[in-house]
Structures are given as C-alpha cells and as structure tokens.
Amino acid sequence: MLLSIDTTAGTSVAVFDGQKELSFIDNADPFGHAENIGDCLTEALASAGKRIAEVTEVLVGRGPASYTGLRVGIAAAKTIAASLGVPLRGVMVLDALAYQQPGKVLVTSDAKRRELFAATYENGLRLDGPFLTTSEQLGQFQDFRHLAGASDARLNAKFFASTSQDLSDSSPIYLRSPDVTPSKGKKVSG
C-alpha cells in the first residue's frame, strides 16, 4: 500500500493499492503546508479505511517547487518512512504531469517571480529538464505542445505505479540557489 504525499503546490495525500486509488485528500491552500500536512495524512488514511502501519511504501513530490512548502512534505515523508521502516521514493513532479501525454510536450509549472519550472517530453519520456524559464522564452519550444499545471499526490501515485524510472532519490529539487548575496565587507555604520 502506497502513501503518496505532495506539497509542491497545495498539500495533498493519496493512498493507493497498486493502481487502485483508495483515497485522495487535497488542500489547495498554497501557504499552509506545515499546518495542513498532519490532518491531510490522517484524513487520507481514514478515508481509505487504513491504518498507517499498513503502508508499505511512501512516495513524495520532490519539486521543483517553492522551497518552504516543498520541505514540509519531504520532511514528513522521510520521518513516516523512517517510523514505518519502509522505503521512500521521490517523483520529479513534472514527470507526473507528463505521464500518458502523447507526442512532444513542454510541461511547466508556476515558479513564482515571473518564472516557470519546465521540462520537455516525448511520449512521456523526459527529453530535457527540469529547468527554470520564463514565459517570454517559451517561443523556442514551438514544436512542443504546452501543458501548464501543478501535480499532486494522486498524479504522482499514478505515475509511480506505471513507471520503471529509478525513484530512489527523494531529495528536494529547488532549481534556485538560496536567495543571498555574501556580505560586502565591514562597513556597518552610516
């Protein structure tokens, strides 16, 4: 039984038995990940009629996504997998969005600051990405059908059930370095 957790957009949790969806809870609040993660987990389990101990695998959305929310989901997924002693898998969420999309597709999701997270696919297989881009730069992907969206725990779980990709890496995908400029030196007064 798979417990799928995603905080790359809102907070969502799904419980799957193989391909079969047992429950899906989605809280769209784009800021309340730390608040919502616990209740989403317990509601998804309750709605599936399952106990946490029955979970045999944990899946988490690795991003790319805004940092703060992303980390909440990954942190929770790590400790759930650790408490249950079950494996943790990670999905690069643009892959889940591209799942079962025929032909050449450019998948993007909102990266805030007028930027986009993007990756290109052909018949669901990633050609390039993920990378950061802007809507002005999308012209170079004329050959690609553009698909914009956000993934969630359900899409990630469906992708997981069908892919042969190695998903053992569950580390976050930020695509941006931390927002800082090193200190300029010692001028403090004035």
Added chain:
Amino acid sequence: MEIKKLTIELLHEVMQLENQVFESEAWSERNMTAELSTQHSHYFGLFDQELIGYAGLRLSPQDYAADIQTIAIGKEHRGKGLGRTLMNRLIEVARANGSEKIFLEVKQSNSAAIELYKSLGFEQIDIRKNYYRPSGENALVMLKEITQPLILGIESSCDETGVGIVRGNRLLANALHSSMDEHAKYGGVVPEVAARAHLEAIEPTLNQALAQAGVELDEIDAIAVANGPGLAGALMVGIGAAKGLAVGSDKPIYAVNHLVAHVGADVLERGAVELPTIALLVSGGHTSLLLVRDLLDDVELLGETIDDAAGEAFDKVARVLGLPYPGGPEIDKAAESGDPAAIRFPRGLMLPKDMERNKYNFSFSGLKTAVARWVEKCEEANESYSTADVAASFREAVIDVLLTKALWACEEFGVPRLLLGGGVVANARLRQEAVRRCSEAGIELRIPRFSLCTDNGAMIAALGAQLVMSGRAPSSLGFGAESTLPVTVVQTP
C-alpha cells in the same frame, strides 16, 4: 469538599489535626513549620468548611524520587476514601515533577493504610525495626515505581537541527547538527540556507539521537517540536518531520515554545527548574528577559531586544574588526588581552528616561554603530588602535547591560535566582561576571551545560515531557510555525 495547597498560614489548623490524629507521636509545631515551608515539599489540605485531612510529599529531584511525608485524616472522617483522594493528589504531583520512585513508611499494624497503599501500586521493600517513638513499633518501607514518558523533541528554529530524547526529566540523547559553517561566508544566518540544511540533517540527526538513547522509534511515547519563535521556514522543517513521526508512529504531538524550552533545559541538569526564576536568554536570534513563576502556566516576558540580538551584535562587531563569523568566540579571544575599560562604549536603554518603558528591553544597534564609527574614525585618521581593547570594551558594554538588567529584575520581583541560556553563555567573560555579580547580590546563578544552553532538541523534549507528566492534552495536528510566538504560549493547542 476541596483540596488546596497548604501554606504556613494554616499552621494552627494543621497542628490541631496533627495532635488529634497522632497524639503522642505528633510532630512539633517547629517541625511542621519547617515541613510546610521547605522547598520541594508539597502539602495539601482537604477542606469541608474546615480542614479535615492533609498529606505531604517531599521531592528529591536529583534522585528523581519523592517521599510521602505524612497523611492524616480526622478521626470522624475516616472510611470515606479521603485518604485515597489525598494520596492520588500526591502521586500526581510526584509524577508531574518527574519522580520515578515514591517512598513511604507505614506502621506495621496499620493494615487499613497498608491495603490502601498496595491498591495504589506501592509494594513493601523493607522493614525498619523499632522505628516509631515512643511505641517502638516497626515501620514498613513501601515503594511505588513510576515509568515516566519517553519523549522525542525536535528543534529547528534557527541554524541548529536538534533531536533530543528524554525519559521524564532524564536526558537520554541530545543529537545536534549545525549549519553554522554554511552561514560563515554570509556573515550571519541565512534563513533559506538554514532551512535547506535542516531538511538534509533531520533524518541523520534523528537516527543519531535514537542510537545515543538506545531506543527504537516505536518506544517513544510522544513527539515534541518547537513551533516558535524562530525562522518560519526553518521551523516548518521540524514541524513537518515531527508531524510525520506522530502520524507514522501513531503518537501524540506537543507543539512547544522554543524560548520556554531554554528555561526548562535546567530540569535535565538537576531534575527540577527551581522557581520562581529570572531567565536571561541570549543568542544570535534572541535577547530576552523572562520572569518564570511556573514553567507551564506562568511565564512573563519582561523585556527583549528592540533591534539586534546580542549575538548578532557580536557577529557585526567581529566583521568591523575583520574577525570571522561567528563573532562571539572570536571577540572573546581577541578581548582576552584587551582592557575592558579602554573605551567607554554606550550602554543602550540604561538612562533614567528609558526606565519607564524600556527598563528591561535591550538595544545593541547603537553600540554596534558606535564601535564601527570609532574604528572608522581611527582608520580615516590613520591612527592605529588595539583590536583587543575594542573587543574587550565592546564585550564589557554588552555584558554590563545584560547583567545589570537581569539583576534589576531579580531585585524588583524579589526573585533570588537567575538562569542563563542561549549560545552567548559560551562567552567566558559573561559567565565570569555573572558569577561575580550574582554572588555579590546573593542571587543563585544557574547555567546549564553548554550543550543544553545553545539551541538543542533535548530541551524541546524536556518541555514536552513536563507537559505529558502534568497530564496536558496533546496539541492538535493543525498547528503551524509561529515566528513571533509569545512566551505566554508555552504549548500551542
């Protein structure tokens, strides 16, 4: 009928009952006075209009033990289960204070009492011959053991990822991962850098804590996590991890106040935090002066910094002097050979005009600027200056303000105790001055070991344990990070 804490004001009523119940074996008024007023003794009276029974407990926090000192029920009120009521209250107090063992003595002939104690979980462990005077009767020594809860605590409010494990008031593990080195090139803590580091460190730190304590995750009784005050993005990593643990192991969760946890850390040193106390918490993120009358119910913020935290001022002045980050230890080192009286740097918010609104607040921004101006002036004039003197004089100004205000608080609120916490207590001069000034003022000074003073998971676990032992309900799963959580909110519900 109600149970109330007994105080010395009720000595007369207590003695009347004492003499009626124990007759020739009754305690003297002097002994009773001492009993009622001794620290760590808890006496409760049972009132039905008047005092009809009482019982007392003495805690030995360092031994994690408690002794039932006495229990008395007025002759005409016996056989109604009142003794059990009082005993349950004493057991509750022992449990809440972290006792692992409760001892009592009882007359061998008092079979009713022995039965009561047995039914409450006491077992005979010894017999003392010829114990009671003048009768010469034997005493049975009985013991009740309490298994205190095993609590795992997570701290991630700034740049330290901490996971601690305690059993009751006992420290079992205190694992820590610091991202301080990653911040060095920026000259201060960068929130995003800290938060990323927390996510990387949380699982290894968790595993390290479990290994240190020699326990498995499924043995943990409850999870505690700091949900503020602190850097929101950093706190959220700890919260996510804590909620995952709570759901994953199906255990209750307690969201606790990081600053109050600093005060509570002292329970891990000697089994109790002596209260009331003034607490001075000084770190890179906080400069707070607290009055703590009760760790769980009565914490008051007397003052805090209105601009930079003291630790931040050390970092910034270190930068001015061309010293590396973090500035505290570097300034300490540089100041060693300096003259603390060489330059009279300003003391913030110490003037008479500050007393009304800022008596217990701190300001280090002006001091930092004064040091920078002083150094720049020397450099512009091509005058050489002694880094050691500047460092020593700056450090002296910070320490002077911190300790002066802390001791003012002790005096104004009649609190004979000062507890220091936070990373800045690593400063040798601060500790030295604190010892000197407290001893002059007759104030008891508490400084927990350094690993319990800096941000750490053990103090979060310890505060969580206090809440569990006191029977508090867990937090709901819906709490979030509160970057400005007030100290009055010890637990977020």
